[in-house]
Amino acid sequence: xxxxxxxxxxxxxxxxxxxxxxxxxxxxxxxxxxxxxxxxxxxxxxxxxxxxxxxxxxxxxxxxxxxxxxxxxxxxxxxxxxxxxxxxxxxxxxxxxxxxxxxxxxxxxxxxxxxxxxxxxxxxxxxxxxxxxxxxxxxxxxxxxxxxxxxxxxxxxxxxxxxxxxxxxxxxxxxxxxxxxxxxxxxxxxxxxxxxxxxxxxxxxxxxxxxxxxxxxxxxxxxxxxxxxxxxxxxxxxxxxxxxxxxxxxxxxxxxxxxxxxxxxxxxxxxxxxxxxxxxxxxxxxxxxxxxxxxxxxxxxxxxxxxxxxxxxxxxxxxxxxxxxxxxxxxxxxxxxxxxxxxxxxxxxxxxxxxxxxxxxxxxxxxxxxxxxxxxxxxxxxxxxxxxx
Numbered sequence: 001x002x003x004x005x006x007x008x009x010x011x012x013x014x015x016x017x018x019x020x021x022x023x024x025x026x027x028x029x030x031x032x033x034x035x036x037x038x039x040x041x042x043x044x045x046x047x048x049x050x051x052x053x054x055x056x057x058x059x060x061x062x063x064x065x066x067x068x069x070x071x072x073x074x075x076x077x078x079x080x081x082x083x084x085x086x087x088x089x090x091x092x093x094x095x096x097x098x099x100x101x102x103x104x105x106x107x108x109x110x111x112x113x114x115x116x117x118x119x120x121x122x123x124x125x126x127x128x129x130x131x132x133x134x135x136x137x138x139x140x141x142x143x144x145x146x147x148x149x150x151x152x153x154x155x156x157x158x159x160x161x162x163x164x165x166x167x168x169x170x171x172x173x174x175x176x177x178x179x180x181x182x183x184x185x186x187x188x189x190x191x192x193x194x195x196x197x198x199x200x201x202x203x204x205x206x207x208x209x210x211x212x213x214x215x216x217x218x219x220x221x222x223x224x225x226x227x228x229x230x231x232x233x234x235x236x237x238x239x240x241x242x243x244x245x246x247x248x249x250x251x252x253x254x255x256x257x258x259x260x261x262x263x264x265x266x267x268x269x270x271x272x273x274x275x276x277x278x279x280x281x282x283x284x285x286x287x288x289x290x291x292x293x294x295x296x297x298x299x300x301x302x303x304x305x306x307x308x309x310x311x312x313x314x315x316x317x318x319x320x321x322x323x324x325x326x327x328x329x330x331x332x333x334x335x336x337x338x339x340x341x342x343x344x345x346x347x348x349x350x351x352x353x354x355x356x357x358x359x360x361x362x363x364x365x366x367x368x369x370x371x372x373x374x375x376x377x378x379x380x381x382x383x384x385x386x387x388x389x
Contacts, residue, residue: 053100054277056093057120059130060086060103064110069135071247076257078133078247079108085244086131088266089273096274117234126280126383127205127273128239130232133256134246141249142220143213143265145206146241147199148232201238201383204279209242209272216268219245236370238383242269280387306385307374308354309333309344312366316340327364335379344372351386 060083062068068078083105090101102123104116120128134144206224213219222243232239244265247253255261312326316339319325321332326343333344345366346357354371361369373385 054098054280055100055102055123055125055127056273057102057104057123057125057128058086058090058093059116059120059128060105061130061132063105063108066110069133069247071133071135071253071257072250073253076133076247076253078135081133081244081247081256081262082131083108084262085266085269088263089129089131089270092267092270093273096270099274099277114234117232120235120237120239125235125237127276128232128235128237129205129209129269129273130239130241131269132241132243134243135248136246137248139246139249141246141252142222143210143217143245144222144243145210145213145224146232146243147202147206147224147226148239198236198238198381198383200381201280202232202240205238205273205276206240208276208279209240209269212268212272212275216271217264236382280383305349306380307347307349308351308371308385309347309374310354310357310361310369311342311372312345312361312369313343314340315343319343327366329361329364345369 060079062079062082064079066079068082070076070078086103087106090103093099093101102119102125104119105111116130117128134140203224210221210224214221232241245252245256247256256265312329318336318341319334321334321343323330323332326332326345329345331346333347335342335344345361346354348354348357351371358369358371371382373380373382375385
């Protein structure tokens with residue numbers, strides 16, 4: 001029965017891809033009509049629109065020559081605990097239909113921060129989750145989640161500074177990170193631009209993880225915060241950094257170092273990711289359903305086509321969008337929001353073409369170039385644009 005049902009699902013998906021004339025000819029057979037209508041009634045609609053896997057990249061923080069923090073007794077290694085939680089999270093997700101898991105590391109090896117982001121970008125991931133353990137000079141405790149943004153206070157800056165200091169283990173960090181200094185708060189301002197497009201979805205994912213920490217495990221709620229993490233900067237998708245707890249707290253460090261603690265944290269993170277995936281897919285299905293016209297609806301105009309551009313710069317200075325102002329790149333588009341002008345290179349409905357333009361812009365010296373999406377004159381989250389493609 002299961003095999004027959006799966007075959008039927010595939011047949012419906014195939015029919016949806018055919019042109020309407022082909023479908024009409026196929027459905028002339030009344031028996032087939034009844035069979036397919038029955039399946040359409042009983043099959044969840046999400047089955048018809050979830051052909052592509054939901055790709056999650058799990059990033060175990062630190063590793064190899066970078067141990068991370070060692071807790072209050074110097075016996076708890078953040079790199080080992082983060083890896084164990086990441087692998088356990090992945091094992092649960094891999095058992096979930098429609099999810100594909102990719103790891104930035106599966107063993108005790110050192111991986112440059114920028115390479116972690118490259119792994120996620122190459123996989124065209126839907127979500128990036130970086131897993132860590134926190135530290136403090138006091139007996140602070142509790143789990144927290146972070147998205148990329150300007151640190152609102154000294155504590156958030158200290159967290160990002162500690163995690164960003166990993167770059168000093170890397171051989172070419174001056175070149176790779178263009179002079180970024182983890183110890184300088186002003187350097188963080190330059191980090192926030194890249195993830196701006198995905199900020200809303202990043203917050204949604206982080207909020208789901210945070211709420212499950214509190215509801216499922218009774219952890220102290222350290223809330224969703226923003227801070228300038230390099231590992232989140234270079235990812236082209238919603239991204240979250242999880243601080244699972246404080247190894248410097250005697251009780252919490254013991255919990256996180258235990259098999260039970262790691263298993264519970266992993267299950268909770270996995271459940272939150274599944275919840276986030278289902279929320280996105282439900283949103284897509286609702287969008288598809290809402291676009292179906294009925295006889296009581298008069299469609300007066302079609303929705304504007306989604307266009308992709310490559311953002312190359314942002315400044316308070318108003319520049320003419322001419323090639324000579326942007327190292328020969330053309331066409332250039334300018335958009336003002338608040339006091340900031342943003343400058344974009346190219347415009348296309350083809351996302352793959354836009355990604356190629358990123359390489360062109362980077363060769364011209366715009367190292368932080370990235371793709372953004374527009375619906376008409378309104379900028380929309382890239383994830384939303386790609387889901388509706």
